Amino acid sequence: MAKVKGDIIIDIEKCKGCELCIEACPQGSLETSRKVNNKGYLYIVKVEDTCTGCTNCALVCPEGGITVYRKTEKGKEQIAKISNVTKDMELKVN
């Protein structure tokens, strides 16, 4: 199966810490930081490496401060499929 890996970059200076992205994230990878940005807001950071790049956080962000990246890593491809075998067969895979 293909594995989907995502990542996000949050513009912490734009972030106002409204936490709507935390609510929208189905993976629970976002949390409020304990540091403040220049405006004095506790910004949001990604803490868990479970992001799938679903873009939900970016869709609900009122500041437009989230950029989402996604990469699909292809898994092992299926080489051949054998069905209805009636005789003995020998297979060699290089």
Add this chain to the structure above:
Amino acid sequence: MSMNERDLLEDKHFEQVISDESICTKENIVYEKPETLLDVSMHYCPGCGHGVAHRILAEVIDELGIQQEVIGVAPVGCSVLAYNYLNIDMSEAAHGRASAVATGIKRVLPEKYVFSYQGDGDLAAIGTGETIHTCNRGENILIIFINNGIYGMTGGQMAPTTLPGMKSTTSPFGRDVATMGAPLKITELLAQLPGTYYVTRQSVHKPLNVRKAKKAIQKGFEYQKLNKGTCFVEIVSNCPSNWKMTPVESNKWLDENMLPFYPLGDIKVPKD
């Protein structure tokens, strides 16, 4: 989790982003800020629906490739400075008169895409006459109406769209329908007029609703090109500051209280 462990996790993510194995490269981008939305910090309160509405509007303009041909009219209200955030030609209008100004712009420049962006105090209270007559004449403009049930900029006074029993600074014991009247469902009212072509109500409080609202705005611009009549998109939004809630709570309150009264969906759809 102790504080040090948390800080370490945060630092680890920042290191991942700048490392060579990071997937944060240009070819992997699936979502980024639209170009029409300027790279500035908005003045809206944290969690305000205006920011999402601005962003989906900018996305639609980018996707249709009409940045050079679109003219917007900003209202008076919280979104009075919308022209500071959208990289398009915009004009300001007197309070409530945005649809009248948009009418004038569209009649002088009929080949341009014209939209007005108005709040509920602007469109449904002070500009009721202008809005109804613009829609009745069937001007080829798109009206985007942000409904948060309160006067946001002036400090949370009661608006025509305030829900029955909802507290505001001018209805401190809750809106009493007997003395203050029932909330004005202006979208349903406008849908009855012959001039309107596409009337819909959407919201921006969940990712799914954001996608739907974006499609509605896109349809509005597409119908405008075909000279079909007034397109009206209402976006039910929140106002965390004046509802005295956190942004997450306000979206939950919107879901539980606003949406039963203002049901989402298309109210008037083109027959053909």
